[in-house]
Every structure is written in structure tokens, then in C-alpha cells.
Amino acid sequence: MTDPDTLGPRQLGVYFALMESVSMLQHAVEQQLRVEGDISYVQFQLLARLVAANSQLTMTQLADGVVYSRSGLTYQASLLEKAGLLTRASSPDDERATLVGITDAGSTLVGRVLPGHIQVTRRLLFEPLSDGDLKRLEDIMTRVRDHMRALPPRSAGPRRRRAGPAPGVQSGPRDHEP
Amino acid sequence: MTDPDTLGPRQLGVYFALMESVSMLQHAVEQQLRVEGDISYVQFQLLARLVAANSQLTMTQLADGVVYSRSGLTYQASLLEKAGLLTRASSPDDERATLVGITDAGSTLVGRVLPGHIQVTRRLLFEPLSDGDLKRLEDIMTRVRDHMRALPPRSAGPRRRRAGPAPGVQSGPRDHEP
DNA sequence: TATTGTTATACTCTATAACTATA
């Protein structure tokens, strides 16, 4: 029972509705942030996290859940630093660590962009939901998130490259594999 | 009442839980598709849609909901065509239109990749949900999706560029503005 | 030796604008 290779029609419906809804929401939110603050959603998340923390964070702390590679964060942080929205300084406690703090300009930007951000989520996501829906959705999605956070980070073996039939779907020749 | 610039704590919780959950789910799914089929999620969606349609689709039909620019679809379609996963031919009915069809290799790839895809969503998303949760979530997210689909496509004025205080957060000089 | 973060590099993907061809 419950074939692991199959989803019931209800599960399929949930999966597609969820992915499509969030895709549209992400797209709308990205646009709003770009128009009103000239930042991406990732950049907004980083700044918002610093505002919420109300203190400096290390790069590792800042990355958690927002970005999936160290270099990705360094890239974004250096852009935001260049734009004067945050500061970086090496930690006195641990000279390896970098402490990231938000600047006044950074806080101001978050404050300027947040109302529009909220309006978009309200209009797209919350408008059709009753208080009961909201309560149920909170219960469910909180549970899902905590479940996902707790999962082991999917396999440890080598990735990429696989002996499948298809020749691979990439643009160029792509034959370097260092 | 209900200040449009504010979200209640429950709404904030829903918003964050939803965005973070789907972000993790997307990441996991992208990895699985890359490892098992060497395709991206967008590419998977395009192929899956062709399988589901069980007939040829025009580029416009195929794009709907998956991709937000015409050229983006042309790009992906040309990759998939090059990889032998789909075909393109101009429509006899309307010579402007391109009919896209899936190849045997394309169908095979979807079939090969789908079980793992389902296992990932099952493990990450559905594992912690009861039948009741599932029913409620379907009801809610279907409503949200239909609501979003029905919304007018957010403003028509010119976009990008804005006279905000921040100097903008980009990498290079970026001073060409055609 | 393990951990924190940065850099170099390569590549994927997306979007805008200009263009072609058909309706």
C-alpha cells in the first residue's frame, strides 16, 4: 500500500498548487523589490535577517537557510557592502569569522521596501484566505518546515555526472570536468 | 483596521514558513533532477507538461505558467531539442506558430526521473501531513493559486530604475541603459 | 586537522530589445 513511486491525485494537486503559487508569489515579490529598492529577494532576506537579529551575525549564521553555498553569500555580501547597506569586519573573538552588520542605509532601505512587500503578499497570498484558513495553513506549513529542517542533508556520495541515456541538456560542449 | 502595511504574527509565520519550505523543496527537487536526469526543474516542467498534454503544444501554450519571457522558453526549448528530448516544427494551421512535441527519449526521461521526484516530495512535503492536513492544504492552496492566476498582471508602467537613495546593488558599472 | 571565509572560474539562466514572418 501507498506505492512510494506514486502520488495520489490529492497529493499531486497539492504539490502543483503549492509550487505554482509560490512561483508566482516569488516572481511578484522579486519585481516589487527590484522596482522599489533595486535589490533581489536574496538580498532582501539577508538585510531583513540582520534587521531582525538586531546585532551582528557571522557569515555562517547569516547564510543559514538563505543561501546554499559559501561563495554565494560572499558574492551577495560584497555587493551589499559595496552599496553601503551592510558592513563586514573580522570578529575579535574568532579571527576566522567575519561579523556582518547592517548600516543605517540598509535599515532605511528595508523600511522603505517592506510596506510594498507586505502589500504584495497580502494581495496575492492572504486575500483569499479566512482566519480559519490562516490558522490551518500556519499549523501545516510550520510543521512541514520543521520537518524539512530536521531532515538529513540528502546523500553524501559524489554528485553530477551519471551514466543515463540522454546526452545531457546543457548549452556548450561542457567537457572539462576538472 | 487591518493596516495594509502590516502583517499579523500569524501571517508573517505563514509567509516565512511557506517561502522557506518551498525553497528547500525546490532545492531538493532540482538536485534530484540534476543527478538522475541531468535536467533543471524548468526543463522537467516543460517535458512533463508535454507528456500530460499527450499532444503537441505551441510555444505559447507550453510557456504558460512555467516561464515568464518568450526568449526564455526559446532558450530552453532549443536545449531540449538539441538533447533530442523534444521536437519543434512550424504549425500547418498558423505558420507563425511552432508546434512542440515530445520524443520517445523525452518520455523515457520523464518516466525515469519521476519516481525519484515523487520520492523527494513525499519525503520532504507529505511525510508529516495527515489525510486531513492534505485535504485542507489542497483546498487552501488551490484557492490561492486560482486567486493569483486571476489577478491582473501588476502595473503596466515602465519598470526598473528608480530614484531611490541607494546607489543600486549590482556587480559592474552597469551604465548603459539602451 | 578542521573551520571560516574569499577568490577564480565556469556556466546556467533570465530578460530586454530588435528583428522576421505570418495573420
Add this chain to the structure above:
DNA sequence: TATAGTTATAGAGTATAACAATA
């Protein structure tokens, strides 16, 4: 004139690997 699609181009973003410095 409007619509379907492609092409050229630019640049944003991401990930891997090699690296440096500190614990």
C-alpha cells in the same frame, strides 16, 4: 497593425575548487 517566435546581448546569480588564515 498585431501576434508568434527567434536572435543578440548583457548581466545576475550560483556552484566548485583552490586557497589563506585562524582554531
